[in-house]
Amino acid sequence: MARKQGAAPEPELTDEERIEAEQAEAARIGAGGWEPPPGKAKSFGASAKRLLGLMRPHRWLLALVFALGAVGVVLVVLGPRILGEATNVIVRGLVQRDLPPGTTQEQVVGGLRQAGENELANILERMEGLQPGQGIDFEALGGILLLVLAVYAVGALFQWLQGYVVNRVVQRTVQRLRRDVEEKIHRLPLSYYDRTQRGELLSRVTNDLDNVSQTVSQTMSQIVTGLLTVVGVLVMMLTINGWLALIALIAVPLTGIILGAVLGPAQGLFKEQWRRTGRVNAIVEEAYTGHALVKVFGREEAVRGRFAVENEGVFQAAFKAQFLSGLVFPLMTFVGNIGYVLVAVAGGLFVAAGQILVGDVQAFIQYSQQFSQNLGQIGQTVTMVQSGVASAERVFELLDADEEESDAGGSAAADGRGRVVFDHVRFAYSPDRPLIDDLSLVVEPGQTVAIVGPTGAGKTTLVNLLMRFYEIDGGRISLDGVDTRTMTRDALRAQTGMVLQDAWLFGGTIRENIAYGRPEATEDEILEAARATYVDRFVHALPDGYDTVIDEDATNLSAGEKQLVTIARAFLARPSVLILDEATSSVDTRTELLLQHAMAALRTDRTSFVIAHRLSTIRDADLILVMEQGAIVEHGDHDELVERQGAYWRLLHAQFEQAVDPDEADAVPTQQST
Structure with a gap:
């Protein structure tokens, strides 16, 4: 496994120590109650603006959304005013029924004023x-109701039309x-996957994207309609009575205070919730993938402990975020009820003073x-947006991650002979820890090159550089005379298997699995590859x-059968350069013999790189490279290297004849696995 790029050395902790530390952190967060979480959004405004910017291609539909919303709000806002007129018709009918017939409104009002009933006169006058x-007048009342x-x-x-367009x-x-x-995932360098847990990545691609979708679809229409309704209602209140409108506006500053007190902490808690959810997914994915190993070593309790810590973290963050966001609506309702009471009392006084009609108060x-x-x-909608923007920010972090260097304008594939040259190549996973320094190597077409050496010597790194999974820091790697850095990655990898x-x-x-490398292959070509690699014998x-059909984890095939299928896949792809990385390390002796025969057929007329710890599998290689600390310390065929009794001889001697001598073991440098 490749060393993580840029990873700083960290002290090793046992699972129990790690669990205790995480439990202490969870207890600190939980007991303290409302501390600012470490996952507070870096920039809510910038992330929200960027999320809205994604809708720019649909700006005409968004304009239609506002237009539909405006018309719908205008019509809905007119409803209470028209209903108020219906109330006025009813009240006027009840009042005029008890007045003397044959008189006029002016006569009735004048008589009341003469009698000193000025307030009642004001009411009737309006x-x-x-x-x-x-x-x-039931006819007029019926028309108003219709x-x-x-x-x-x-x-x-x-x-409804507005909601339909918004959803689209x-x-x-x-x-x-x-x-x-999805496209970004394919442009990320291998180093990104080295330092990112799969569960965390999957959480951003699934949970966070789903949360963004649900939040925006549920809140966008509500925000548009809500804002337009507030403006429309305010205009209507001002047309009825300015003093009552001022009383109703008491809710506005109180609303700002409530939102200001809630939004900041809630945003950080929502970000922490989704960060913790990603870590929970990483633990579950890791435990599920390695469930057999967990059971073999009896680590179920440790895994459950880690899960419990992160699950508690999700609970704490989610509970506090939902609690804060849940406070908004009841507080706003309370403020609204205060305004309602004030409006009702003031409206009654205005009616009594003859300054406004009952229907208008209604x-x-x-x-x-x-x-x-x-x-x-x-x-309430804004607090929901907090959660969506927190998820969007995590998705944007993925989209903004450093990509592989662009190979646009690169050359096409080489001529397919398979001549590989490493010319003074330098490489380091971390700038302060060089791994390969001034490595030179020439591999002629059709040669089989075996690469051996202790763990961490740089064997897998060598082929990773050839495939451009990592970019070299210096020197040059060429395939058939063409610098691999001037070729497109697709063209380079089309020549390799x-x-x-x-x-x-x-x-x-x-x-389908055999034909994965060449989907256009014919049935005869697939069968030829299967027979050449002994897949046909067990199929x-x-x-x-x-x-x-191969199931999710390919458990219906043995390890050797799966490996034979992958060899058949490489055989069918017809690469000019073949890389075999420990392809027989996990199979039994009988299957290993089949794999060796299959790989021998696969290597025919191809330049091959074979990485192996079992030295018995590479005796027939044209060239054997012995690597230590990123450098080639010996090279030659099997017989030559045995005669020299150097590093290769020591590896061979340790593997086949006796246990490793402690002094020799100390002399062999050890590194992280590459």
Whole structure:
């Protein structure tokens, strides 16, 4: 396994020590209650702006969203005012029914003033169209109610259309974001995967993206409608009575104070929640992948302990975030109720003073409720946005990660002969720890080169540099006379085939796995590759032959069978350069013989690099390289190196004849595995 690039040395801790430390941290966070979490968002505003910027290609649809929302809000806001007019019709009918028939409104008002009933006179004076002796005008009342019904129906239709367009915009935006993440994953260098846990990466690709999608789709329409409704309601309140509108506006500064007190801590807690969720996913993925090893070493309790610590962390962050965000709506409702009471009392006084009609007070009370409810909804929505932006920020961190150097404009593939030259190559995973210094090597077409040496000597690093999984720090690597850095990675890797120690098969049939490197291969070519690599010998014993579906972990094939399939895959790809990295280290002796025959067929007429610890597998190599500390200390064929009795002879002697001598073991440098 490659050393993690840029990783600083850390003190080794046992699982128990690590669990105790994490439990102490969780206890500190949990007991203290409301400390600022370490995962606070770096920039909420910048992340939110960037998230909205992703919708720029749909700006015309967004304009339609605002237009539909505006029309829908206007219609819905008109409803209470029209209903207030219906109330005025009813009140006017009840009042005029008890007045003397045959009189006029002016006569009734004048008589009341002469009698000293000025307040009642003011009330009757404001009632337009008063007809003494007449009852309720049900025809006018029916027309008003039908109008209200039509207004609400059309308003609901426009709001539904707005939600439909919003949902389309959001899902298209998230679809593009998900595509960008998928493409980004393929542009990341190998070093990124070295230092990032798979569960953490999967959490950003799945959980965080889903949270972004749900948050934006649920809140965007609410925010647009809520803001437009607040503005529309405010305008209507001002047209009814300015003093009552000022009383209703008391809720605005209180809303700002509440949101200011909640948003900051909530944003940090939401970020901590999703960070902890990523760590939980990493633990679960790791424990599931290595569940057999966990059971073999009896580490179930340790794994459960680590999971419990992170799960508790998720609980603490999620609980506090949801608690804070949950405070917004009841607090806003409380503020709204205070405004409601003040408006009701003041409205009653204004009616009694003849300054406003009962129907207008009724409409104003409805508007004040809508005003406070929409402010509360906006506040609740903003706290939901906190969670979505926290997830978006984690996705943006992935999208902003350093990529492989662009190879745009690189040359096409070489002529396919397979001549490889390492010319004074230098490389280090970390600048302060050089691994390969001034390495030179020439491999002629068709040669088989075996690379041996102690763990950490740089064997796998050598082929990783050839494949451009990592970029060299100095020197030059050429394939058929072409500098690999001037070739596109696709062109370079099209000329190479790899068979790794860990056989990786994809979900699908055996036929599909063999043809993975050349999907256009014919059935005859697939069968030829299978026969040459001894896959055909065991396939016919399977229930469906080549159509046998390999399950998720390829547990329906043995380790040797999986390895044979990967060799057949490389055989079918017809590379000019072949890399075999410990391809037989995990199989039994009989299977190893089959693999050796298969690899011998695979190496025919190809330049081959074979990395092996079992020296018996590389005796027939044209050239054997012995590496120590990133340098080639010996090279030659098997017989030559044995005669020299140097580093290769010591490896051979230690492997086949006796245990490692302690003095010799101390003389062999050890490093991290490469």
